[in-house]
Amino acid sequence: MSRPGLLVANSSSTWGGNEFWSVRVARGLADRGHPVRFAWCHDVVGERVEAAGLDGVRIPMRNDGDLVAMLALRREMVRVNAGATLLTRWREYLLGGLAARLAGRPRVVMGLGLLLVPQDDWKRRLVFGLADRVLVNAPEIKDALCTRPWIPPAKVDVVVNGVDLDRWRPRWEPKRQVEGLAFREAHGVPATAPLVITVGNLTLQKDHANLIAASEQLRHRFADVRVLILGEGELRESLEAEIERRDLAETVTLAGFVSDPGPALAAADVFALSSDNEGMAWVLMEAAASGLPIVTTDVSGARHCVESGQTGQVVPIRDSGALAGALSQLLADRVALGAMGRRGRQLAESRLDAARMLDETAAVLFDPDE
Secondary structure (H helix, E strand, O other), rough: OOOOOOEEEOOOOOHHHHHHHHHHHHHHHHHHHOOEEEEEOHHHHHHHHHHHHOOOOOOOOOOOOHHHHHHHHHHHHHHHEEEEEEOOOOHHHHHHHHHHHHHHOOEEEEEEOOOOOOOOHHHHHHHHOOEEEEEEOHHHHHHHHHOOOOOOOOHHOOOOOOOOOOOOOOOOOHHHHHHHHHHHOOOOOOOOOOOOEEEEEOOOOHHHHHHHHHHHHHHHHHOOOOEEEEEEOOOOHHHHHHHHHOOOOOEEEEEEOOOOOOOHHHOOOEEEEEOOOOOOOHHHHHHOOOOOEEEEEEEOOHHHHHEEOOOOEOOOOOOHHHHHHHHHHOOOOOHHHHHHHHHHHHHHHHOOOOOHHHHHHHHHOOOOOO
């Protein structure tokens, strides 16, 4: 018996967690035998679609009323015999929802990966009305959405993200140790220096300025501490200025974008997330799977990835003192760090497996009872 087809649409002009998730889901379901077509708008996404070996098509989606894009999405739904369409950005929520009506109503699923309360306007009411299901990756996101009376809780499904546990092996395995030492050497970090790593685009949401402020306090406790921020973005110049203003050039490094953060996670002593808003941050799951203790701000999904006091610490957002204090506490006890990391790997194995994510996502997309 043939499996139902799926059209995935993503109109983003940048690459982030939402785009990573949509490609992962598309690839995973294609591997399970579903015909999958991925409609993308910008090359930054299209290149990843191609690299993943997915069947993709470029569809410019210029605005909410782009009739040409709407008809193109309908054509692709028919072409792949879509039983469902997964829409992942605000623009295609509307275009794809209307296209699905024209295509004979394949199941419309909105993927939403950031904590927000939607504006109460006609557009949001329309797009949520067009959706058969809304798929989110953390309970906190569902709670925020359902503060609007026109979004019924029964319509919103929570499927927590998951990572490939075979890909993200524990950092204490010999191969990972070699990777970690090579990463330190490449970035001029002594083998014995305390090393804090974070990974994320240099945007306001990630609040790297908070981590830089915490690093100034951290340096008073550990003179040789190093903090590496991996990522690129629009705030590079302002963050460089903040590092210079605080005289932290020997402590904090903006290390740029890396396609594979695995060696960095193997090299670090602690992973830090300083964001003020997230959905379910992939890097938290990857760090946990790598057996790396974590200090994270209390954003959506953080407490699913980190058990405070057991696998790391969860601290308030925008509180550099709390962030610095938690990092200092962990770095001061290397024995406790090792135990936290091993418990973090166990947590990942029990909660954060990619196969479980795909099972639950497929159930939302292709619910046989509806």
